[in-house]
Every structure is written in C-alpha cells, then in structure tokens.
Amino acid sequence: MTQQEIIAYWLEKATQDLASGKENLSAGRLQNSVRDAYFACFHSFSAVLIRAGKTFRKHSEVRSILHRDYVKGKKLAVEWGKHYDWLFDNRQKADYRPLVNFDIEQVKEILEKSEGFVTAMRNLSQGE
Numbered sequence: 001m002t003q004q005e006i007i008a009y010w011l012e013k014a015t016q017d018l019a020s021g022k023e024n025l026s027a028g029r030l031q032n033s034v035r036d037a038y039f040a041c042f043h044s045f046s047a048v049l050i051r052a053g054k055t056f057r058k059h060s061e062v063r064s065i066l067h068r069d070y071v072k073g074k075k076l077a078v079e080w081g082k083h084y085d086w087l088f089d090n091r092q093k094a095d096y097r098p099l100v101n102f103d104i105e106q107v108k109e110i111l112e113k114s115e116g117f118v119t120a121m122r123n124l125s126q127g128e
Contacts, residue, residue: 007047007125014044014118021111030102031094037107037114038091041084044121051125063088080120083113 001009021036042059045066049056052069056062063084071081087110093100 003050006050010043010047010050011118011122011125014040014047014121017043018111018115018118021114025104025107025111028104030104030107031100033107034087034094034102034110035091037110038087040114041087041117041121044118044125045084047125048121051127059088075124076120080117083117086110087114 017036017040021033021040024030024033024036042062045062046056048070049062049065054065054069056065066076066084067081070076071078090100090102094102
C-alpha cells in the first residue's frame with residue numbers, strides 16, 4: 001500500500017468510528033460511544049503520523065507525540081490536546097473500571113468535539 005492509501009484507510013476507520021459512536025449513543029450505550037469517539041480521534045491522528053513518517057507501538061506513545069510535536073509545536077490547538085486527553089483517560093475507565101457512567105449530554109458533546117478533531121486531523125493529514 002502507498003502512504004496515501006494507508007492515510008485514507010485510517011481516515012475511513014475514523015469516520016466509521018464516529019458513525020458507530022452515534023449509533024451507540026442513540027441506543028444508550030454511552031460507554032461504547034465514548035470508546036468509539038476515542039478511536040475516531042486515535043485513528044485520525046494515526047493518519048497524521050503516517051503522513052509525517054512517524055511510527056508508534058502504544059496508545060500512550062500517540063498521546064505523547066500529539067502533545068510534544070503537535071500541541072507544543074503549535075500545529076494543533078491546545079483544546080485538541082485536552083480533548084484527546086479526556087478521551088484517552090475516560091476510554092480507559094470505560095473499558096477497565098466497573099460501574100463507570102457517563103451523562104448523555106456529555107457524550108453528545110464529546111462526539112461533536114470528536115467530529116471536529118477528526119476534521120482537523122483529516123486536514124492536517126492532507127497537508128492543509
């Protein structure tokens with residue numbers, strides 16, 4: 001696969017994750033919706049990293065690169081770093097801690113912000 005095909009693959013996965021997040025929200029599966037929002041952001045930022053020729057092995061590495069190279073490097077707004085952090089932490093809670101609950105309005109807002117994040121990453125991965 002070419003670099004552009006790999007980027008397109010990750011961006012399509014992010015789009016699918018957002019769609020899944022909306023479906024899970026509608027069905028009242030809020031933890032799954034938060035997980036989907038996280039993966040939408042993770043997959044879209046992965047496309048940015050592929051374009052930059054960067055590799056990673058762990059989700060925590062991706063988070064570190066986002067802050068070190070993109071937020072501190074002023075390629076991304078601080079708000080996107082904070083959004084990614086919230087998702088990273090709360091996806092962990094949703095997956096690994098019992099009895100974690102989210103508010104439906106909070107999850108709606110998170111999905112909306114995640115759509116904005118994915119759009120920003122799509123633009124960044126395409127050199128815009």
